[in-house]
Amino acid sequence: MLDVAFQPDRSAAEPIYRQLGSYLRALVAAGRLVPGEKLPASRELALSLGLSRNTVNQAYQSLIDANVVVSHVGQGTFVASRVAASPEAPPAGRAFAWEGLVARRTRALEIPEALLRPAPEPIRFEFRGGRVDPELLPRTALRRSYARAISAQLPDLANPLDPFGWRPLREAIARSLLARGIRCDADDVAITSGAQHALELVARVLIDPGDAVALEQPGYFGASLVFGAARAQPIGIEVDDEGLRTDQLARVLNRRRVKLVYTTPSAQSPTGVALSDARRSALLELADAHQIPVLEDDYDSEFRYEDPPRPALKTRDPAGQVIYVGTFSKALFPGLRLGYVVAARPLLTRLALARFRGDFGSDALAQAALAQLIESGALERHVRGLRRHYAARRDAMLEALAAHMPEGTRFRPPQGGHAVWVELPADVDSDAFFESMFAAGIAAARGDFAYLDGRGRGCLPLAFVNHPPERIARGIAEIGAIAKRHRTRRKSA
Amino acid sequence: MLDVAFQPDRSAAEPIYRQLGSYLRALVAAGRLVPGEKLPASRELALSLGLSRNTVNQAYQSLIDANVVVSHVGQGTFVASRVAASPEAPPAGRAFAWEGLVARRTRALEIPEALLRPAPEPIRFEFRGGRVDPELLPRTALRRSYARAISAQLPDLANPLDPFGWRPLREAIARSLLARGIRCDADDVAITSGAQHALELVARVLIDPGDAVALEQPGYFGASLVFGAARAQPIGIEVDDEGLRTDQLARVLNRRRVKLVYTTPSAQSPTGVALSDARRSALLELADAHQIPVLEDDYDSEFRYEDPPRPALKTRDPAGQVIYVGTFSKALFPGLRLGYVVAARPLLTRLALARFRGDFGSDALAQAALAQLIESGALERHVRGLRRHYAARRDAMLEALAAHMPEGTRFRPPQGGHAVWVELPADVDSDAFFESMFAAGIAAARGDFAYLDGRGRGCLPLAFVNHPPERIARGIAEIGAIAKRHRTRRKSA
Numbered sequence: 002m003l004d005v006a007f008q009p010d011r012s013a014a015e016p017i018y019r020q021l022g023s024y025l026r027a028l029v030a031a032g033r034l035v036p037g038e039k040l041p042a043s044r045e046l047a048l049s050l051g052l053s054r055n056t057v058n059q060a061y062q063s064l065i066d067a068n069v070v071v072s073h074v075g076q077g078t079f080v081a082s083r084v085a086a087s088p089e090a091p092p093a094g095r096a097f098a099w100e101g102l103v104a105r106r107t108r109a110l111e112i113p114e115a116l117l118r119p120a121p122e123p124i125r126f127e128f129r130g131g132r133v134d135p136e137l138l139p140r141t142a143l144r145r146s147y148a149r150a151i152s153a154q155l156p157d158l159a160n161p162l163d164p165f166g167w168r169p170l171r172e173a174i175a176r177s178l179l180a181r182g183i184r185c186d187a188d189d190v191a192i193t194s195g196a197q198h199a200l201e202l203v204a205r206v207l208i209d210p211g212d213a214v215a216l217e218q219p220g221y222f223g224a225s226l227v228f229g230a231a232r233a234q235p236i237g238i239e240v241d242d243e244g245l246r247t248d249q250l251a252r253v254l255n256r257r258r259v260k261l262v263y264t265t266p267s268a269q270s271p272t273g274v275a276l277s278d279a280r281r282s283a284l285l286e287l288a289d290a291h292q293i294p295v296l297e298d299d300y301d302s303e304f305r306y307e308d309p310p311r312p313a314l315k316t317r318d319p320a321g322q323v324i325y326v327g328t329f330s331k332a333l334f335p336g337l338r339l340g341y342v343v344a345a346r347p348l349l350t351r352l353a354l355a356r357f358r359g360d361f362g363s364d365a366l367a368q369a370a371l372a373q374l375i376e377s378g379a380l381e382r383h384v385r386g387l388r389r390h391y392a393a394r395r396d397a398m399l400e401a402l403a404a405h406m407p408e409g410t411r412f413r414p415p416q417g418g419h420a421v422w423v424e425l426p427a428d429v430d431s432d433a434f435f436e437s438m439f440a441a442g443i444a445a446a447r448g449d450f451a452y453l454d455g456r457g458r459g460c461l462p463l464a465f466v467n468h469p470p471e472r473i474a475r476g477i478a479e480i481g482a483i484a485k486r487h488r489t490r491r492k493s494a
Numbered sequence: 495m496l497d498v499a500f501q502p503d504r505s506a507a508e509p510i511y512r513q514l515g516s517y518l519r520a521l522v523a524a525g526r527l528v529p530g531e532k533l534p535a536s537r538e539l540a541l542s543l544g545l546s547r548n549t550v551n552q553a554y555q556s557l558i559d560a561n562v563v564v565s566h567v568g569q570g571t572f573v574a575s576r577v578a579a580s581p582e583a584p585p586a587g588r589a590f591a592w593e594g595l596v597a598r599r600t601r602a603l604e605i606p607e608a609l610l611r612p613a614p615e616p617i618r619f620e621f622r623g624g625r626v627d628p629e630l631l632p633r634t635a636l637r638r639s640y641a642r643a644i645s646a647q648l649p650d651l652a653n654p655l656d657p658f659g660w661r662p663l664r665e666a667i668a669r670s671l672l673a674r675g676i677r678c679d680a681d682d683v684a685i686t687s688g689a690q691h692a693l694e695l696v697a698r699v700l701i702d703p704g705d706a707v708a709l710e711q712p713g714y715f716g717a718s719l720v721f722g723a724a725r726a727q728p729i730g731i732e733v734d735d736e737g738l739r740t741d742q743l744a745r746v747l748n749r750r751r752v753k754l755v756y757t758t759p760s761a762q763s764p765t766g767v768a769l770s771d772a773r774r775s776a777l778l779e780l781a782d783a784h785q786i787p788v789l790e791d792d793y794d795s796e797f798r799y800e801d802p803p804r805p806a807l808k809t810r811d812p813a814g815q816v817i818y819v820g821t822f823s824k825a826l827f828p829g830l831r832l833g834y835v836v837a838a839r840p841l842l843t844r845l846a847l848a849r850f851r852g853d854f855g856s857d858a859l860a861q862a863a864l865a866q867l868i869e870s871g872a873l874e875r876h877v878r879g880l881r882r883h884y885a886a887r888r889d890a891m892l893e894a895l896a897a898h899m900p901e902g903t904r905f906r907p908p909q910g911g912h913a914v915w916v917e918l919p920a921d922v923d924s925d926a927f928f929e930s931m932f933a934a935g936i937a938a939a940r941g942d943f944a945y946l947d948g949r950g951r952g953c954l955p956l957a958f959v960n961h962p963p964e965r966i967a968r969g970i971a972e973i974g975a976i977a978k979r980h981r982t983r984r985k986s987a
Contacts, residue, residue, distance in 0.1 A: 067673035135649035156628035180560035198853035334652035336858025360691035365829025
């Protein structure tokens with residue numbers, strides 16, 4: 002008979018019959034119970050393990066339901082013969098040759114190994130962007146709104162939704178967009194799984210391989226991922242203290258056909274610069290003159306630290322030429338995966354259908370919980386609190402940068418967003434600097450990820466939203482010390 | 495001064511300051527408060543409305559935060575001048591010409607208007623597939639697992655996750671796949687936003703325009719959507735009482751190169767037929783001989799009603815040639831949007847990166863709640879209950895079909911899945927039949943959606959999972975009566 006060495010863990014949350022079931026499954030998986038083998042009678046096993054017979058019966062039943070074992074009346078319970086059909090590993094040389102089958106459109110895409118490697122642990126300071134501080138999450142409001150969505154709205158949400166997204170959420174978003182000066186209604190809004198998904202849908206619907214797309218430099222790496230995967234030809238347009246250089250854009254447009262201009266006017270990603278009024282007008286005039294759509298990624302519009310915010314480009318869009326993208330990744334958290342597009346209806350319909358073909362829709366409970374957070378005012382209150390925290394954190398970072406970074410370091414106070422773009426002095430050995438920083442448990446991106454052409458290796462976008470002010474100050478002091486250690490020239494004098 | 499006709503609703507959940515804020519926003523939106531206009535002092539407004547001054551101040555503050563108004567110290571509160579920049583509607587003839595800009599790869603795709611139209615209301619009987627009965631949802635377990643995810647796991651979930659999905663969920667899925675005979679670990683699993691998303695990712699990574707893809711006929715319409723959007727050339731392979739006709743597939747493969755075979759072996763979608771053992775062997779031999787990947791969509795494997803289930807094709811896949819797709823849309827609900835792929839690692843890595851480029855990942859809280867439902871055994875208990883309900887509903891439908899449908903109607907007991915595929919007698923005027931059925935508030939799909947070539951107009955896939963047995967019986971009785979009314983020939987004698 003089977004030698005069963007099962008020890009129930011009575012302090013665990015998992016019921017004992019489940020523990021026993023998992024244990025028996027593991028024996029099957031390990032080949033210690035083989036197909037056709039008879040299991041002990043439940044009474045015997047219960048006795049030998051000091052469990053109730055009912056517990057053993059429940060464990061057996063769960064294995065029967067899972068087809069791991071079969072029960073024959075009057076004969077007993079047997080390991081299912083069909084389950085164990087899978088051999089351990091493919092014999093050497095027999096592995097299926099996938100690489101030759103990869104589509105031409107995908108084959109050329111690099112596999113960015115960095116994305117697949119987890120960050121080094123432990124991270125002592127987190128300065129990477131696109132994140133939020135878990136300490137500041139509105140957990141009570143989230144718990145409440147999910148509970149309500151499950152109790153009250155699940156019957157409406159369980160089954161397939163509108164390809165444009167759950168209508169009450171679209172209504173709530175349309176109402177809240179008035180704060181950005183955008184007048185629209187639910188029919189102008191389509192829900193996406195975050196801003197990245199919105200960009201990807203725009204690329205899917207508008208971009209053929211080889212189409213030119215104008216991107217900011219430095220710029221949002223997610224946009225280059227998307228347009229790269231669409232095999233667009235990216236055209237970099239420089240960014241300065243007023244944002245996207247529309248003079249450069251004008252020269253490009255006079256020379257060649259461009260399919261789309263991508264921009265982050267509220268708080269340029271990653272520099273935090275707000276696009277000036279003059280540039281806004283110039284951009285819209287160019288887009289009109291050349292009949293080119295503008296993709297406005299307003300990913301961080303909730304957060305600005307100096308002037309009153311400028312209204313979205315979308316507010317100056319009588320012809321419906323601007324595609325406006327928003328997200329809740331910053332106001333709530335990136336793991337929520339909810340964003341939206343506001344666009345002219347012929348385009349919006351195509352975007353919604355492309356989305357429907359791709360994954361049928363976004364998580365329904367998340368949509369309902371978010372609608373509830375918007376309508377109850379909880380989101381607005383949360384964002385108001387975040388704004389205060391972020392302003393203090395921004396100031397702490399700017400102060401620490403001024404105090405600790407080596408002379409010659411350049412940075413400018415961001416008018417919005419969540420990061421400061423820092424340029425190290427030319428005499429810092431940036432490779433050695435980044436290596437030491439990572440080794441010290443300081444997570445930060447390297448600036449070249451924001452460029453199409455490998456520039457930016459001496460740049461350092463530092464997010465100030467992930468830690469409280471004092472911790473930011475300590476982290477920047479360490480970064481400053483590391484940078485000073487890696488100066489290749491010493492100051493004369 | 496402004497004539498404020500605001501009436502607070504003291505019974506509403508929304509706090510009064512928010513109600514007042516919304517009201518004032520509406521006045522701005524309607525142009526009754528114009529840019530630059532001064533709002534009443536908060537004391538005055540509080541007096542005239544019978545509200546506390548604090549309430550009015552909070553309302554004003556929310557409008558300041560939302561940039562609807564601006565406050566100038568010592569001067570008062572004014573409607574923001576920049577907000578109202580958006581003109582009402584584009585002047586005629588100025589609407590941006592989107593259609594000419596749509597990518598060639600997208601332009602050819604039809605806009606299936608049916609997807610955009612909501613179903614006629616009220617629906618008295620719901621027989622469409624791909625849905626679940628909201629009455630059977632495990633709300634308590636869901637509420638508990640979401641609450642736990644928010645309380646305990648949100649810090650780990652808030653920020654960007656692994657491109658393959660949340661590891662504890664991948665571990666839970668890998669363990670639970672043993673029930674299908676599949677031995678794998680978390681590194682073999684990638685989370686997707688439902689099975690549809692998994693199919694789309696496979697198409698994105700493997701299919702170039704013009705590549706041939708073998709699809710079952712009748713077959714899953716979501717697969718034709720995906721491969722159509724990828725501009726594959728679909729090749730229909732007939733389905734009979736043993737599932738996919740491998741003899742036909744063999745003839746096709748001898749004639750031409752096929753890039754991928756898509757199949758639903760557990761419970762063929764939409765017929766519910768299980769692929770026989772002989773056909774399984776034949777399919778795998780063909781795939782091996784021609785070195786073609788098999789995409790196994792095991793969308794409904796939890797539900798089978800006769801024989802013990804056959805193990806997945808993936809269990810007989812030593813070389814890693816089978817791409818296995820699963821989903822929680824049936825065991826829980828489609829709005830959850832969580833599924834997964836198990837595939838050989840070189841392919842899985844490409845799928846995960848394609849997914850990352852597209853939308854960065856699936857909803858994090860849903861992943862955590864689902865992992866919790868699997869690990870606690872709550873999902874298994876729920877599925878066990880569903881299986882009993884579905885078996886009873888299937889039997890009720892089969893009985894009602896036998897009792898009420900006109901003579902000559904053909905259908906076979908489905909061995910798995912959630913629907914019965916019904917073929918009306920040839921003498922039923924199917925156009926008139928479907929029209930009458932819809933008019934009577936009976937929602938059901940028309941069979942031609944499952945064919946690539948317009949066949950199936952006299953077929954009727956009827957899902958039996960959406961209503962309890964007695965209601966199914968009543969609905970089928972109505973459908974039978976309608977079918978009988980629309981016979982074009984009367985029986986002789």
